[in-house]
Amino acid sequence: MTRPAPRTTPESADDMDVRKAAVLAAVITAHIDTAHPVGSQTIHGSAGISASPATIRSELVALERSGYLQQPHTSAGRVPTEKGYRYFVDHLGRGKLSPPKVQQLSSFIGSVQGELKSVYEQISTKLSDVTRYPAVIVGPGHINTTVRDAHLVDFGQRRILIVLTMSDMDVQKLTVSLDFDVSTQDVTDAAQQLKALLIGTTVRDRFELPAVSTTPARLVRHAVEAIWSEAGETEGEQVFVGGTSKVADSFDTLETTRQVLDVLEKQLVIVSLFKDLLQRGASVSIGSEHGYLPLAECAVVVAPLTIDGQNAGAVGLLGPTRMKYGEAIAAADVVSEQLAGRLSVEAQRG
Amino acid sequence: MTRPAPRTTPESADDMDVRKAAVLAAVITAHIDTAHPVGSQTIHGSAGISASPATIRSELVALERSGYLQQPHTSAGRVPTEKGYRYFVDHLGRGKLSPPKVQQLSSFIGSVQGELKSVYEQISTKLSDVTRYPAVIVGPGHINTTVRDAHLVDFGQRRILIVLTMSDMDVQKLTVSLDFDVSTQDVTDAAQQLKALLIGTTVRDRFELPAVSTTPARLVRHAVEAIWSEAGETEGEQVFVGGTSKVADSFDTLETTRQVLDVLEKQLVIVSLFKDLLQRGASVSIGSEHGYLPLAECAVVVAPLTIDGQNAGAVGLLGPTRMKYGEAIAAADVVSEQLAGRLSVEAQRG
DNA sequence: TTCTGGCACTCAATCCTACCGAGTGCCAGA
């Protein structure tokens, strides 16, 4: 009666000892593999656990009491709960991706050619192929290459189209609507000034604009402001989903398949979900944690895409709650790192 | 023995009379609705058929002998064969889309705003919403608006970027690699000439190019030829798939869902399938008709996108063999017509 | 000749029952 009462209260913070953790890990690993409830016998067979089935059973009871596991029915084995997966992801299953797969991803990302969009598309497809889960890449629509040339095209009715040729041979365009009239000469002059101002800069560079006195100068000011605000927006953000067909592999009912496809179609939802998670500093969301109902049976793995210190997007994977977290997290990390590196280099080359 | 032998030989061309056709139509309609085998009793109940079940049964036997129907097992009703569906599509089920739906589609297509790609995307999604099948739109990457402005940007190493601003505020770019050196002045001069030549023309317009004498002229010739060949290619063709999530609704096993998703992902496959069908003048492919195995359990409905007499793409729908052909065909037709009209108008406005 | 009502027949689907065995909880002894 003098002991400091390590009474096994459910939900107590330190209700987990080494063996319990091992058992939990074994249950989860096995369940991810087989999708079936896992019994004491199976665990007894797994590496690293020497206790007898009977002992394991008592551990299982404890784990169930603490909410890490549950029993579908009396005479069945145990299945992980969301809490169980969470503990696993946070403390245990930091399994890595197999080196050849890492290699495969890295070298692929290094070698992809073509336009930015096509790069995203190819990489998301590759990531999906490697992990066998549908993959999502949210990336900047254009990287911060420098302006190589600038033109203004007057479309009348006070609409001016700005065409920027970037140093990576990409072309950006945007429209400004003016609240004053301009002559052809004004546009020509403005274009001249705009070139002088912008060529060699990044659309993210900010500098003092000359005071406005003439019409061309007003036009230039409008144009530059439009360009800067466009660049500041996360507009132009691109979303790519690779491996849609893997949805049908990952889930075992048509209904959840439908729902997941639906979410992937509504790219806004996915993007905001990713942003939510990243903002909370989370890299994994399990089941209903994110509070978004249609994805209640899913797990989401996400890695931030950080380019030159700036948050520029995300790399994500969707799977069932019994997904291979270790692999998935590692894969998303590899892709986000490599891709960020690549984009950063390209941006500098500009 | 003297009769002209109207012996009911299977496969005979005229083995179909009015009542048989009605019965066949009834079977197919019912089966499309319920997905179950259809019996004589059910048909007896359908509108337009007054014969008794017994009579209908003998018709069913005949239809089965001719290969239009089949029985999953002795004591079950009948299910249409591919041949049955084919006859239905060709001679019977020219069911139309309900006027409100037609209206909905037309007005939507008329009102969609934004860039061409976004237009395709929105329309394919809408088409999918209306029909409840995944929809595909293959369209030209850019419509033949006229050139409004042209620029050349020298990227060194004999690479020149051509930037064309089109009259619809779209911007097209392409690169030419030269086999001779050019000076800055050459590029400036060439740009001047290029503008003179191209502004106001369509990238499909062809005209005599001036004889080549100077370096700028050579450059211009290269540029124009590049533009023309790019426009001539079906390159720049855009593919959009709307309503991917409807795949899971349309098929009843995860396996076919997977396969269909897979095909939709590989857009090349879909496009070439569409082209095949259109080339053969077909608008519907049922089951294995197209010979593409993974889609053996699917039906494909496709309508050509004809802009100003030119074949410019396609509008397609995918569904199970028991899809609502009438509706689907009508919907695809409406969309292809309206979209073609819209694009044609836009092209002319240029 | 064509249609129809009647009838015997077939066979997938459904339900019931019994049984099996994976897995459990509990307990007594090491």
Added chain:
DNA sequence: TCTGGCACTCGGTAGGATTGAGTGCCAGAA
């Protein structure tokens, strides 16, 4: 604290009976 033993639970499977939707055939009516 761990372990072997044991009785117990209960979902899954297999066999067997039952049902009923649907058939093919036939004889008589139109």
